[in-house]
Amino acid sequence: MQRFFIADIHLNDNEPVITTGFLHFLADLPDHCELYILGDLFDYWIGDDLTESLQDQVASALSALATRHITSYFVHGNRDFLLGQRYAKACQMTLLSDVNVLPVNQQNLLILHGDLLCTDDTAYQNFRRKMHNKWLQRLFLMLPRFIRKNIAAKLRNKSQQHNQHKAQYIMDVNQTAVMEMMTHYHADIMIHGHTHKPATHRFTLDTKPVERLVLGAWHDGVNYIHQDENGQVKLIQC
Numbered sequence: 001m002q003r004f005f006i007a008d009i010h011l012n013d014n015e016p017v018i019t020t021g022f023l024h025f026l027a028d029l030p031d032h033c034e035l036y037i038l039g040d041l042f043d044y045w046i047g048d049d050l051t052e053s054l055q056d057q058v059a060s061a062l063s064a065l066a067t068r069h070i071t072s073y074f075v076h077g078n079r080d081f082l083l084g085q086r087y088a089k090a091c092q093m094t095l096l097s098d099v100n101v102l103p104v105n106q107q108n109l110l111i112l113h114g115d116l117l118c119t120d121d122t123a124y125q126n127f128r129r130k131m132h133n134k135w136l137q138r139l140f141l142m143l144p145r146f147i148r149k150n151i152a153a154k155l156r157n158k159s160q161q162h163n164q165h166k167a168q169y170i171m172d173v174n175q176t177a178v179m180e181m182m183t184h185y186h187a188d189i190m191i192h193g194h195t196h197k198p199a200t201h202r203f204t205l206d207t208k209p210v211e212r213l214v215l216g217a218w219h220d221g222v223n224y225i226h227q228d229e230n231g232q233v234k235l236i237q238c
């Protein structure tokens, strides 16, 4: 079984080239494989009840994969954390947890969006904790469309401003957090996105050689991680 991992596509109405690239990527997938979308498929998400043509077009393209025996999975990102079961069902996509272990041969593969590893960014981690409060999510999703859109635009601007002044190290993963999580889950390989810093990092964890593969954002070009039939994983930057 081949597996493909992507993240940080950040689909939005103002960048149709990325949408076209994404649809071509889906069309080029081999039959009988698995597709894992590790968050931030969309640049923002304010409710399954507010989908427009872009989201509907993506849902039908993802749903069509099932006819080719391609099973697709979704891990929430920091932007599309409100993407729910209703939309996932329309995509025939299975929602996964924030952190997931996939067995590969005799190894453990850990997959996640990656924002949980940015522990030096305490401001963001506090923001994330608030946004993941179930009651606040219920309340937000009950707000009328125009209010949700208004709040979303304000929050996106605020995030952009804050991030411009954050040191690079704060916006990257904390290596101790990486090692603690890999140790906790007995992982040999970790795959994540979020930082928009595509790379393959090799290091030892209690004398065991391990790998952390990071996916890049699609506004920097199409990229994915491929796990071949032998379980070998490789970052492919097109």
Ligand SMILES: O=C(CCCCNC(=O)Nc1ccc(S(=O)(=O)N2CCN(c3cc(Cl)cc(C(F)(F)F)c3)CC2)cc1)NO
Binding pocket: 043, 044, 045, 046, 078, 079, 080, 082, 115, 118, 121, 124, 130, 131, 132, 136, 137, 138, 140, 151, 152, 153, 155, 156, 159, 163, 170, 171, 172, 194
């Ligand atoms: O990498 C880093 C930093 C990375 C950058 C982190 N920033 C980041 O992700 N920002 C952000 C994410 C999503 C959006 S949104 O537009 O999709 N949308 C906004 C309104 N959302 C909401 C939900 C709930 Cl429950 C409750 C409310 C409330 F309470 F405000 F009304 C609002 C739903 C989601 C806007 C901005 N550090 O290391």
